[in-house]
Amino acid sequence: GAGPIRIGQGVEFDYSTVHAVQTIKKSGYEAIIINNNPETVSTDYTTSDKLYFEPLTAEDVMHIIELEKPEGVIASLGGQTAINLAEKLAARGVKIIGTDCEAIERAEDRDVFERLLADLGIPEPKGRAVTNVEDGVKAAAEIGYPVLVRPSFVLGGRAMRIVADEAGLRHYLQSAVEVDRDRPVLVDRYIVGKEVEVDAICDGRDVFVPGIMELVERTGIHSGDSISVYPPFSISDRVKGVILQYTKRLGLAIGIVGLFNIQFIVDRNDEVFIIEVNPRSSRTVPFLSKATGYSLADIATEVILGKSLKEQGIFDLYAPEKKRHYVKVPVFSFSKITGVDASLSPEMKSTGEAIGYDDKLNRALYKALQASGMKLHNYGTVFVTVCDRDKEEALPLVRRFYNLGFNIEATEGTARFLKENGIRTRILGKLGEGSHDIENALRQGHIAYVINTGDVASEEQNTDGHRIRQLATENTITMFTSLDTVRVLLDVLEETTLGVSTIDS
Structure with missing residues (x-):
């Protein structure tokens, strides 16, 4: 199992554990779970044949192994906690089935992994x-x-x-x-580009990729905090082909048996780079299983138990893409956890996720955003404060809000820029200069959205941006710290809002 859950080690890992247990039982083996988290399905006493509620340390696991004498131990379905145990257990003579310690080392040890990429001719940042x-x-x-x-x-x-x-x-x-x-x-x-993610299964001879997911937010935001879309919506077939070839080569070269996950960057010139390979089940497995109809954890467990992909009736590298759009949106609990900075960063902050699906991408997005608890207003005021770097990119987005009939309020620098470009904007004084304009505006309840992007350089806790994000969270105002998410929201609002135009004679 995945052990005590903290943010970032979501319950999504438990999904793989539970499915694996069901498959192991079906194959006629006795299934034993070791997991010490009471809030999971895998620790429900009806799930497995035997449940050991013990800490996930080498010593405690060894006691159980000495007593039970299992035929093998699977470490690749419990997230990073389980993977980190594999080496210690193998050193004590335990048989690790599925992806073995050498393969884990090849994927996780940076020097070994870089040599492998060089041999395969696959680029990385x-x-x-x-x-x-x-x-x-x-x-x-x-x-x-x-x-x-x-x-x-x-x-x-x-x-x-x-x-x-x-x-x-x-x-x-x-x-x-x-x-x-x-x-x-x-x-x-740090390469700016689209982030693309793949969950795949390798049996040592063949590789199967049920689907490719494209993330809405660009690189630099943790994939668990990004909106994830299947099938991908903006990458070319050529890029998909490159991604599939890299995935196949890596799975076989690393020596994966079971599930693995790869994250790619596609830069502006359609070049594909590898961010990392995780030799384990990832948090997108449940989403991709539901979207594609292939139960990844079950297929992977069969592979680990020795049944190849071909024996399971899977002959293709890539499953045909679905006609429907599936969107996964993260759910945040900033209002419940005081003091957490709500800006999105490479460190994961979401506490859950919601799925929406529809034949149209924007509708799927609307359903998923709605399900994630985001308040979608199609009227009101948008408060904008963006760093200089993002002003050019934010302008067309703010103009779209303005054209939808929203009022615009902004801090001085941003307001001046918007006014120069013909958008009527009300100026609010800066917090750092002792003004209470922003505090009052956010508390009055007429602001529908806050758009706040910070510069990469300012990470400090005491900045105006940090205070604004805190105020927005305290007053439960929908807030965006990534312009990519704003773009998606506007696509949805433009489709769901009735536009008003003058009558043409």
Whole structure:
């Protein structure tokens, strides 16, 4: 099992565990679960033949293995917690079935993985693993800012940041993570592009990809916090072909047996780069299973138990895409968790998800957004405060709100820019200058949406942006920190709002 759930280690992993148990039972084996989380389906005593409610540490698991003497242990279906146990158990002579320790090492150890990519001729963003602060600064200078920094071997993008300059990088390396020999920190070039995700199954000979998902938010936001769409809506067939070829090559070269997940970046020139390969079931497995009709966890468990994809009747690399659109939208609980900054970042913050589907993409989006608890207003006021970098990109979006009949309010810099471009805007004084305009406006309840993007460079807690996000959360106002999400919302609003135009004679 996946152990105690924290944000980022969602209940989605439990889905794979439960399905695996059902398949193991059907195949005539006794199924035993070790998991110490009372809030899951896998720890319901009716799920498996035997349930051990024990901590997921090597020592505790070994006691159970010595007592039960199982034919094999599956570690690739319980998220990162289970994967991290595989090596310790194998060292003590336990038979790990499915993806083995060598394969996990090939996918998760940065140096081994980079050599593998070089051998296969698959591109990745330029990056390096560093073990001290000075090396980190040197690496970033060579790669070029902005860089994405993260510890290796983590789940849910914990302590992952986009850093814009040397001062920010030094601060991060000294305060956010302990850098040492055993725990290197990865410094990668940050590529702006579309993020695409694949869940696939490999049996050692063949690879099967039931579907490709495209994320609405661009790179730099954790995939668990992004709106995910199947089938993909804006990537070309050529790019899909490249993604499928890379997936097949990687699955076979790493030596995956069972499920794996790959995240790609597609940049503006339609070049495909690899972000990472996870040699385990991922949080998108339940969504993709429901959208494509292929139960991934069941197929993967059969593979682990020795039944190849062909024996299961699967002969294609890629399943035919569905005509319907399926959209997964994250659900956030910022109003319940005080003090969390609501801006989206590479660190995961969502606590759940909702699915919408329809023959039309915008309608599927509408259903999913509605189901996720977002308040969709088609009238009111939009409060905009965006950093200089995003002003050009935000302009057409604000104009679309204006054309739908929304009033626009903004802070001084943004307001001046909008007025120069012919959008009537009311100026609200800045919080940092002692004005209470913004606080009052957000409390009065006439603001429908807050659009607030921060600069990559300003990560501090005491900025105006941070305070605005806090106020919006406290007053339950729908808020966006990514312009990609705003674009999607506008597509939906334009379809659901009655437009008013003058009568032409």
